[in-house]
Amino acid sequence: MTDVTLYHWEPNANSGKPMLALFEKGVAFDSHYLDLLNFDQHRPDYLAVNPLGTIPAMTHGKLVLTESTAIMEYVDEAFDGPRLMPADPVDQWRTRWWMKFLDQWLAPSFSMIGWSVFVGPSVRQKDPAELEAAIDRIPMPERRTAWRKAINGAFSPEEMTESQRRVGLGIGYLEQALGQREWLASDSYGLADINGFNLAYAMPLSQPQLCNDELTPNIMRWLRAIYARPATRACWALGRTDLARRISLLESEPA
Amino acid sequence: MTGILYHGQPNGPSFTVLAAAFEKGVDLDRRPIDLVAGDRHSTALPHPIEVDQSIEGEGPVMLVGGVAMTDSVFLACYLDEVGSGPAIRPADPYARWQMMAWCRHVIERVAPAAAALGNAAAPPPAVPTGIASADLAARWTQAVEGKADATQLADSRNKIVQAVEKIEAQLADGRDWLMGDFSIADLESFAWLAGMRPLIPEAFVASPRIDAWEARLRARPAVVQALGLATVPEPEAIWAIGPEINRWG
DSSP: OOSEEEEESSSSHHHHHHHHHHHHHTOOOEEEEOOGGGTGGGSHHHHTTOTTOOSOEEEETTEEEEOHHHHHHHHHHHSOSSOOSOSSHHHHHHHHHHHHHIIIIIHHHHHHHHIIIIIHHHHHTSOHHHHHHHHHTOSOHHHHHHHHHHHHTOOOHHHHHHHHHHHHHHHHHHHHHHHHSSSSSSSSOOHHHHHHHHHHTTHHHHSTTTSSTTTOHHHHHHHHHHHTSHHHHHHHTTOOSHHHHGGGGGGSOOO | OOOEEEEOSSSHHHHHHHHHHHHHTOOOEEEEOOGGGTGGGSTTSOOOHHHHTOTTSSOOEEEETTEEEOOHHHHHHHHHHHOOSSOSSOSSHHHHHHHHHHHHHIIIIIHHHHHHHHHHHSOOSSOOSOOOOHHHHHHHHHHHTTOOOHHHHHHHHHHHHHHHHHHHHHTTTOOSBTBBBOOHHHHHHHHHHTTHHHHSGGGGTTOHHHHHHHHHHHHSHHHHHHHTTOSSSOGGGOOOOOOOOOTTO
């Protein structure tokens, strides 16, 4: 028996962050899979858990937690297992700096591209009336706007160009940071790596001209090292779609 | 410990870090700079990624042992770790999650709104040279030219009204501080809202709890010290360029 339940979609982006942190800590949890593309996250039974309808959410006994990066810090502090936040205060600061940079600057650019090429087309085949009803159930106005844009393919060329510019720069920043130290924020594997991996694991596939063994050897080394961890394998085994299966590209040897 | 803090007027992120340092009794070598004039981009400061690409925009920079650190809430966490004063974060993991999630809301929703409104009310005079981040430079240009998007400004006003309502609700059980005990959440919330009273007065017409909370905050010795570093009569009216408004809307 466990008193932890995680409500999540694929091991990818925000859902994958607390999933992988729980696996690394060795915390048993009930996995409650929500199909984002079927709008499970806006149905009444989930809104009863998280009224905002955002994924992921975690319950620990009677406690309810949202915000994937903040959940990761909680998981690290509330449970036994290896420490995922470095001990040194400067490394702690760097861990949080990178997580914020990824969450607020780089991830939204990746997700704009991802929603444009994957999420939008995936849900667009549904009945328009059903789609509109599903969007009307979304509690947060910001999310309603985002879903409408994704479904209608309404991201402007300027927005997409800006996202691609940031993706290119962000890959460069990651390569630079991983050239300075073994892991993203410190000399030990930790929360910043878990956060970053969830954003970056498929980059060699989605951005092959920017992220490869020749141009970004440090990113490739880092991705392969995280992929080799048993917790990562166990976590990605919970994926149900081709999105999560993209991780298999990390089985390739360095060129 | 020794460290150098480059900071602006005690408003926004500079306020949070200055007040946190005083709360924790951390003795920093304080070096005031003019953030509105773009001093942060001068060659007198180091320019690693963490300075040039800080999400916070024109926030303070703290130098410790050759490492240049930015982003006020995380600097305050650092000061909490190394300082000797009473804790400014809850010890319980769930309470700490609540504080971090609260601060995340302020960083992501309230701060961009407040900075946009502050910049629109008091535009900076010129775009400084040497800005490494193209998106930060674009925010500067927009502010200097007074070309803020009307829809974004209206939405920003809403965000401030909602933030005041959220604080009122949080204080409804009679608590003195947002997380129960005093914490970084109080500093960070005040940092971005203090200057909103004259700009969005309608948000504060029925906010007795936030009024009392602000009075308690202003009475704290560390806050008095931080605000005492102002070199202008109304530091809360001084706005450097802040964080970006969420590109997803």
